[in-house]
Amino acid sequence: MIECQKVYKKYEGNEAVQSVELEVKQGSIYGLLGSNGAGKTTLLKIIAGILKQDKGKVSIQGAPVFENIDIKKKIIFMPDTPYFFSQYTLRQMANFYSSIFPNWNEERFQKLQDIFEIEMDKKLHKFSKGMKRQAAFWLAFSTMPDVLILDEPFDGLDPVMRKKIKNIMIQDVAEREMTVLISSHNLREVEDICDHVGILHKGRIILEKDLDDLKSDVHKIQIAFKNEPQAEWLREMKTLHYERRGSVWLCVVRGHETEVKSYFEQYEPVIFDMLPLTLEEIFIYEMGEVGYAIQNILV
């Protein structure tokens, strides 16, 4: 669906995006993570066809995006600060969108009024940050996009509204296979809706994962023995991390649940607990040193 091949872009003298390879499948929600200045916004703007990459290819549904009107009709890009024409009301913006986006769904626009608590005939520039954000989502959902590109979309939204918006998003993904690309500097913000995440660090994608795989494959284990095994007992296991607290070992390992279980049980532990890992912990353990460098994304 969305495909980036060796995308390179110099932005105000910096190599903002360097040889980025990225693929987002139709009907999936992809979280693009990265700290400030990692190049997320630049990459999203390239994918949305606003900026033109210096090198490489960007395509959506197999066609290049830049100046491609037919593709852009199906894309909505929501910037980190929503933009509306000055002095415009939501109704006027909606009229504008409906004239530009052929898939505009007036019925849905009217329906969404129940969810968003915004007056349609008030000027948008008088709204608070969160209200503007809601308005932007309202408009975006009403255009029935095939691809939704969101740059830090949940800033300024309260938890209830976040939940509502995420629900609509998931519903659209499920019902009509909408594809979503979300950037964020905070993993927690998006971990509940993303099925894929990629981490952009200094203009490069350093990690790309399917979250379901990730979650089912990494385990945190607390274990204690009556008879301490030999020093290298963990060598056979793919261990991402281990430490000892008194007599209790704490290990983070990768592998299929049953295999892991049987491996540890051969040592006849006195205590054996398999604990769920937060996504954040998985990343930190998975990525080792780089993980520390980008820890602030995950907190």
Add this chain to the structure above:
Amino acid sequence: MPSKTFWFNKEICMQIIRNMSWVSIVYFLGLVFALPLKMLMMHTNDEYIYYKEIKNPFSYSFEIQYGLMLIIPVLLAIFLFLYLHLKDSADFLHSLPMSRKVVFNHYVGMGVAFLTIPVLIISCSVLILRSVLDVGMFISIEEVLIWTGITWLFTMFIFFCAVYVGMVTGMAILQGIFTYILLLFPTGIVVLAAFNVKYFLHGFSYEYYLNSKVETYSPILYGSYFEHRAMSISAALLFSGLIILLYFASLWLYNKRHIEAASSAIAFRGIKPIFIYGMAIGVMLICGMYFGEMQNSTGWLVFGYIAGSLLGYFGAKMIIEKTWRVFGEYKRYLYFAGLAGLLMLLFQFDFTGFEKKVPAYSEIKQVYIGNSIYGYRDADALGQVRYLREKENIQNLLTLHKALIKEDVEQEIGKKYYDDIFFYYELKNGKKLARQYNLPKNNSLTHLIKPIYESKEYKELTYPILTLDESKVDKITVTSNGPVNKGVSITDHKQILDSIAALRLDLLSETYEEMIDESRGYSGIELLLNNDKRLYIEWMPDYENFESWLKQNNLLESSRVTANDIYQVWIAPRKDIDQNLLHAYSSDEIIKEFKSKKSVLKVEDKQDIGLVLENSKWFSDGEYVILFVYENGNYVEVMDFINNKIPEFVTEYFRK
């Protein structure tokens, strides 16, 4: 049919109208104020005397119209393309499913409409008012239509210039500044080049190159003449062509433009060096011209060049990089300075052979000589240019020209008052050669100039009255200089002929020394010709034939200041008088200062006063200061003796 709707999007137009139409409204109101309202105001005031100044619709408050033509299109272009210069809006508009061409055409199209509609409405209302107010005899329908066309075409041109500049830059304020620089550039660069070449090429006549056409090169200056001179057909075609060119160039740039260029000074990397070195050259030449003209010294000139190039180069870098810290990259500046210095050196050593070039006698068809190109141009405008053609005169002139090249009298600049001397050769092969030199007074070249100036041909070239058809003179008016209300008119045909004959005799017998001395003219003589043209000549004290003719006709006393108008004269050595006081406004103070000095000479004898009067010139720096106290009222005049023309009685008095 979705694709059709994307070529014209009503909502985009609505957005532009909502946010930008105020510019159009301001334009409209401004035009209402300048034209229909002004027409009504004049009508209700019955100011019929002013109607004769109304030549066409531009005549109504032209200053306002001109200001609107220059400001409104630029303002409109800035506001229309503000979205492109602000990151948020640029991102937003280019995330929409509209091609850049379509976006551009919507904005430009609306801009054109905003400028066109007010002009059309005003044009119609002027046409209506014209017949209602009955001013049809001053403004024809055709003139209104021409006004509409010129106003529209000119504002379109300015608008498209501003649009084009808007594509190149990323900042609204720079769009405005660059647009006006662009519009002034054609004239500016010629002026700067001419002024600066002057410092390097001895004999270069910058005035010749700064001919009157130069100002029409700049659209801004060209527009300032619309009241008096309609846009020519060729200019209209040129403007139309440029508009089309600017439109396509802007569209092309818009398609090439990176959206992230919003808020950077120059949107295209390739243009940055042009901007930097263009600024460096421009500011260098401006500073060179400023210090060159103000100080007249090579040291200051070089200072001007260095300071200007530094200012321009690093100023441009500061604008582009938006920081003060740009001085680290000085290497390229040094290359630039080196190259500029080399070029100046080449000019200094006259590598084109410009300075030494003097045509051979055999090549010359005729030569104009004067103080400047302006005299030539004035005569040319009347179709009355006269030249030196006689062999002797041309040969004398060539000798003088060669001497001027060799002597480099210019070194004396700043030490003495000087005049310019201007040669304009027309060669037999049709080519022309213009040279201009400074000519200090009392210089060593007098012996070369004297025979030329005293030749009949030169006098005929200089004084149109000598070659004038005297039968065409309707009236001669002599108006006295000085604080007296005196003057005579001569209308009798015979008297006119006689007085002209007397003047001609005086002019032809005038010596070089008399021609250049700085004595004060008695009166101004104005000849009114039967074609309503006027000819002026100053009545100098050495015009004895004219004076005696006036005396014979009893006109002398009433045509100039005479001893009878002067109550008394005070003469004092310069060193005794407080120089500052001489510029005082109060005549009492000046008189008091003279009276308080012991050494002062008081003259009351009318004959002596007459002598002093004849030999005085405007106050400068001679040995004595003369104070004329007039009979009528409280007027005084501070004067000086013409060099070596101090009357005997004065020298005798002070010898004691």
